[in-house]
Amino acid sequence: MLRIRNLESGYGSLRVLKGISLHVNSGEIVTIIGANGAGKTTLLETIAGVVAASSGEILFDGRDLVTLSPERIVAAGCSLVPEGRQVFAPMTVRENLVLGAYIRSGREGKAAVAEDIDAIHRHFPILKERDGQLAGTLSGGEQQMLAIGRALMARPRLIMLDEPSMGLAPIIVRGIFEIIGRLRAEGNTILLVEQNAMASLGIADRGYVMETGQIVLEGTARELMENHDVQRAYLGKEYRSIGEGRG
Amino acid sequence: MQYLLSGITTGSIYAIVAIGFNIIYNTTGIINFAQGEFLMLGGMISISLCSVMPLPLAIALAVAVTAAVGYCIELLFVRWIHNPTVLRMVVMTIGISILIREIALHVWDEKVRSLPYFTGNEVTSVSILGARISPQILWVLGTCALIVVLLNLFYGRTLLGKAMRACSANRMAASLCGINAGRMVTVSFMLSAAIGALAGCVISPMTQTQYDCGTSLAIKGFTAAIFGGLGSSSGAVIAGLLIGVIEAVSISVLPLAYKDAVTLTLLLLILVVRPSGLFGSREAGALKEF
Numbered sequence: 058m059l060r061i062r063n064l065e066s067g068y069g070s071l072r073v074l075k076g077i078s079l080h081v082n083s084g085e086i087v088t089i090i091g092a093n094g095a096g097k098t099t100l101l102e103t104i105a106g107v108v109a110a111s112s113g114e115i116l117f118d119g120r121d122l123v124t125l126s127p128e129r130i131v132a133a134g135c136s137l138v139p140e141g142r143q144v145f146a147p148m149t150v151r152e153n154l155v156l157g158a159y160i161r162s163g164r165e166g167k168a169a170v171a172e173d174i175d176a177i178h179r180h181f182p183i184l185k186e187r188d189g190q191l192a193g194t195l196s197g198g199e200q201q202m203l204a205i206g207r208a209l210m211a212r213p214r215l216i217m218l219d220e221p222s223m224g225l226a227p228i229i230v231r232g233i234f235e236i237i238g239r240l241r242a243e244g245n246t247i248l249l250v251e252q253n254a255m256a257s258l259g260i261a262d263r264g265y266v267m268e269t270g271q272i273v274l275e276g277t278a279r280e281l282m283e284n285h286d287v288q289r290a291y292l293g294k295e296y297r298s299i300g301e302g303r304g
Numbered sequence: 305m306q307y308l309l310s311g312i313t314t315g316s317i318y319a320i321v322a323i324g325f326n327i328i329y330n331t332t333g334i335i336n337f338a339q340g341e342f343l344m345l346g347g348m349i350s351i352s353l354c355s356v357m358p359l360p361l362a363i364a365l366a367v368a369v370t371a372a373v374g375y376c377i378e379l380l381f382v383r384w385i386h387n388p389t390v391l392r393m394v395v396m397t398i399g400i401s402i403l404i405r406e407i408a409l410h411v412w413d414e415k416v417r418s419l420p421y422f423t424g425n426e427v428t429s430v431s432i433l434g435a436r437i438s439p440q441i442l443w444v445l446g447t448c449a450l451i452v453v454l455l456n457l458f459y460g461r462t463l464l465g466k467a468m469r470a471c472s473a474n475r476m477a478a479s480l481c482g483i484n485a486g487r488m489v490t491v492s493f494m495l496s497a498a499i500g501a502l503a504g505c506v507i508s509p510m511t512q513t514q515y516d517c518g519t520s521l522a523i524k525g526f527t528a529a530i531f532g533g534l535g536s537s538s539g540a541v542i543a544g545l546l547i548g549v550i551e552a553v554s555i556s557v558l559p560l561a562y563k564d565a566v567t568l569t570l571l572l573l574i575l576v577v578r579p580s581g582l583f584g585s586r587e588a589g590a591l592k593e594f
Contacts, residue, residue: 107476131482143477145470147535155463156470160482162463211482 058083058246059215064113066103073099075270081248086241088249088257090291091267097250098140101217105137106130132160136213140220142204146193150184153192153203157210177206198229217248234260254291258282305435307552313441315548316448320503321525322540323451327496330535331468331488334393338401339500340522344408345370346501347513351417367501374497378490408515419508440509447506451499455537468492527571
């Protein structure tokens with residue numbers, strides 16, 4: 058579904074991505090893990106068109122996204138839930154969801170949008186309770202649900218999630234990952250960027266490890282979880298416990 | 305009573321200017337300091353046109369032309385700023401306002417002009433609650449009320465209005481929703497230019513129009529916009545009327561020369577005591593960037 062080849066991008070003269078190649082198949086959860094500053098967010102923002110690519114190609118169902126504006130990329134069926142949630146704080150929860158369906162509203166009309174909002178409410182009952190409340194007054198976890206719901210309103214074929222667990226309490230993080238699992242069960246394709254490698258490898262099919270703008274490792278989620286370098290660097294296991302596990 | 309009514313009249317003018325500020329603020333999060341110039345342009349163009357065509361047509365054309373000017377400003381200047389910080393936009397719009405003023409000086413020279421009264425003439429008056437006022441005041445108040453009602457419907461009910469508010473709240477998130485943020489900014493500049501021009505026409509018979517009349521109106525309108533809570537049109541109207549009345553009352557107590565000082569003192573006081581404005585919700589105010 059998504060195939061990226063030798064992608065390079067950055068901010069001004071700062072080159073952040075140094076030739077990234079990866080792919081996401083339809084129906085998969087693919088996760089990208091890596092430390093702070095590895096370029097994970099830049100990668101997602103480049104796919105979404107927020108950051109301009111300097112070279113390489115991003116094929117989405119065979120169509121090159123590199124030259125398209127963020128709006129056109131959303132219309133093509135590829136939505137990003139940005140880092141830090143970025144809900145429309147001074148607007149109500151419902152307005153946020155309605156705006157998520159902006160690209161479809163012209164074609165499909167109000168009834169279809171209202172129907173989708175009901176579907177989002179079934180996923181996230183809390184958003185129904187908060188319907189008329191200003192989005193900025195929601196808790197972090199609620200805002201994350203709203204951000205995911207808003208992205209789903211565009212009916213994307215690929216959802217990219219940037220650090221959905223950032224700044225959330227462990228119990229809420231668990232809830233968010235449950236939701237991601239449910240989204241996949243409904244046939245969504247998900248590209249998940251996370252610092253919480255343990256949780257994201259736990260639900261992903263495959264994963265990539267990113268370091269300073271490059272992919273240094275790839276494999277199935279299980280392979281990565283069993284890889285000693287990954288365990289040491291991202292899963293927080295000590296040398297000794299790895300050794301014991303081996304013994 | 306007479307003071308109150310004259311205060312309400314000038315106040316409603318400030319209110320319309322404040323609404324113009326709010327429109328652009330609502331999509332871009334910036335203050336367009338060239339807003340006063342839109343009023344001047346609307347007034348001047350309609351004055352020039354009304355010698356060759358009937359008044360309503362002249363006003364309609366003036367509004368359309370000024371909206372086109374708003375479009376050009378967006379196209380020529382605003383669009384090219386890739387990183388629109390508040391300070392950059394403020395400096396740029398002040399520059400644009402000076403530019404428009406100088407062009408107007410060359411086109412229309414320094415002469416003070418005015419549109420004819422919409423109904424009657426300068427001595428016609430209607431009696432309301434014992435005070436005698438010009439029917440033009442009713443035109444001003446009516447236009448102001450109509451604009452507020454229509455704008456509230458536009459921002460609250462229509463998708464385009466909501467999309468414009470979304471751009472103001474978070475531009476990147478708006479484009480990730482598929483909203484073309486650039487187009488929203490264009491629309492907001494045209495809309496606020498059109499409303500400014502309409503206001504400029506309606507007030508021209510009473511206040512007269514000169515190439516530099518926009519600046520003082522812009523300052524008063526800005527005060528009203530801040531006072532009412534940036535972004536809120538109904539707040540702007542109440543604040544505008546209040547400022548008008550306060551000014552009118554101050555004239556009766558203090559020398560005329562202190563009129564502007566009173567308004568500006570008020571502006572400073574509000575900025576210190578209640579930056580979110582008198583009627584802006586604190587909750588929403590805390591969530592805004594500027």
